[in-house]
Amino acid sequence: MSSSAPESVLPPITQVTGACPHDCPDTCAMQVSVQSGRVVRIQGHPDHANTRGALCTKVSRYAERTYHPERLLQPLRRVGAKGEGRFEPVSWDEALDDIASRLGAIAARDPQAIVPYSYAGTMGLLQGESMAARFFHRLGASLLDRTICASAGGEALALTYGGKVGMPVAQFADSRLILIWGSNSIASNLHFWTHAQAARRAGARLVCIDPRRTDTADKCDEHLALRPGTDAALALALMHELIVHDGLDQDYLDRHTSGWPALREQALDWPPERAARVCGLEAERIRALARDWARIRPASIRLNYGMQRVRGGGNAVRLIAALPCLTGAWRERGGGLLLSSSGWFKPVRDDAALQRPDLLAGRQPRLINMSTIGDDLLRPASAEFGPRIEALIVYNSNPVAVAPQSSRVVAGFRREDLFTVVLEHFLTDTADHADYVLPATTQLEHLDVHTSYGHTDVLLNRPSIAPVGEALPNTEIFRRLAARMGFDEPCMADDDEALARQSLTGPVRYEDLLERGWLTLDLPERPFADGGFPTADGRAHFTPEGHGVATFLAPHESADSAPELARRYPLAMISPPARHFLNSTFVNVRSLRDIEGEPVLEMHDDDARARGLVDGMLVRVWNDRGEYHCVLRLNRRARAGVVHGLGIWWRKLGVRGTNVNELTHQQLTDLGRAPCFYDTLVEVEPA
């Protein structure tokens, strides 16, 4: 922390170092300027190597979000119908006493009837899963399978490499060929894009592989707009070409991988013509890409999670992760692949100390998959499912807007016999359904520790200001609830500083973070140049134990797998994020919503013409699950046969109370039990 006294009589400005809490691989260091106890400016920290002084447009407006006139300032109790959003203010004591008593009554019957629901509203170790996890473990509540975003790709990476590890992000600047695969980096991985631009200035070729012609695709040398859910077929055809045109690094394959003969056989079934038909690409472009992948050095892949939100997403990631092994791209600095770096933090994070699974004391509660919360809230008690869900405690998430198949999710949240508590900053779609809404602090108001999934720094977030209104950190809310429930284990009273210390182990010490604000993990320059993957034998595995060789799986909803459905709903829909929103966060920040304008569906001109649709028209997008109303944009970002419902709007701020998840379903991915948001067929007509 530093302060400077300006020459005028204005109070001095203090600068506090923090960390961006959002679900974004960049995990920026923030420099927060505070005057008279109020935040006056938020910037990227100029000294943090990954942030380089720049935050994205969204988080630059974080003060606007923190001081938003609709910020929740005190606990609320529902007085209207569920979903209506009518509440009365109550004191913290009143709210917590009642919540504790109602949870206690349910727990006396079966604590598994209580379900925590949380995700990455903050990525902080403390305000994410620390005291909350202790509370639910002590209670014996159901466990939550946190699958909604990244588990298919995460599991695929773990099967192949042994963990969520990849090349250091700064090394992309040294690449001479970068495949930006399923990533709109300009919108959702800005600081990687800085490295990619540096590489390009030095002569690198950038190839974007994405169904949508994104801002990023516009700025690459080439764009391959494949059909959604066909990435595995493309990866297999690239392998085919590497095999038949002598593009393999056989020495690397022999010494540092296992399962190559089976994968080789599989890839030989995928000549470019076959993949071209599946992907909707020209075979010659696949051949050319394979030639480049074999020839240009160093070569790298920046993979992101959008492409794994389909039935075969896990298989696709396994195949793409094999590509740098086939050519020995890992041998060079600037070669390899990055999907997630979070596995590098394993030796320095002490999740067990923070979350205390030992408080389960031998109990093994059932696991509820957050991606099927719609169905699960409506499920009766059964021997297979366990007790009906009687209480839901939601924090760091907005499931009514973001979980798939809204009609089921909303019906579940409207159950009169469901007791719902939501910790939030605003009255979101989910909070509108709560029995109690508890005001939570924002990142500017609490302590936290962050690791990253896009780089390898640990960051400290110091509070810059006192809590706004009566807001409390999540940790404190669960601490107070625990005390009321009679949980008297000493760890239930640990304060945030104690939690911060407990969150770290090994070479990263809290004292060093306090002193410096962030610390960089010491990684090898070329982490897998000589194998050394974090698998049991140090090899990358193409046929990991319990799994055969990866393959292409057609999407759940496609002409191949569901021809009758595809006749009725011939358009494949993906729902990538709108550039100025981050999941459903920031939708209520006026200045950002004004830039986005309105909920949009992007479509190809030919598809619009065939339906008599014109740019700017209000349209109805529908399938058997529901309908979504939004504005049509013919902006040449969509390929024929594919539409993009940009998300994720709050339902109540969208058109006619709908958002794109009216159309998505609850079927799961091949690995990781994750949702298939980009595996949806729809039809469109004028609204």
Ligand code: SF4
């Ligand atoms: S959302 Fe991402 S790019 Fe924006 S400030 Fe946060 S970490 Fe940085």
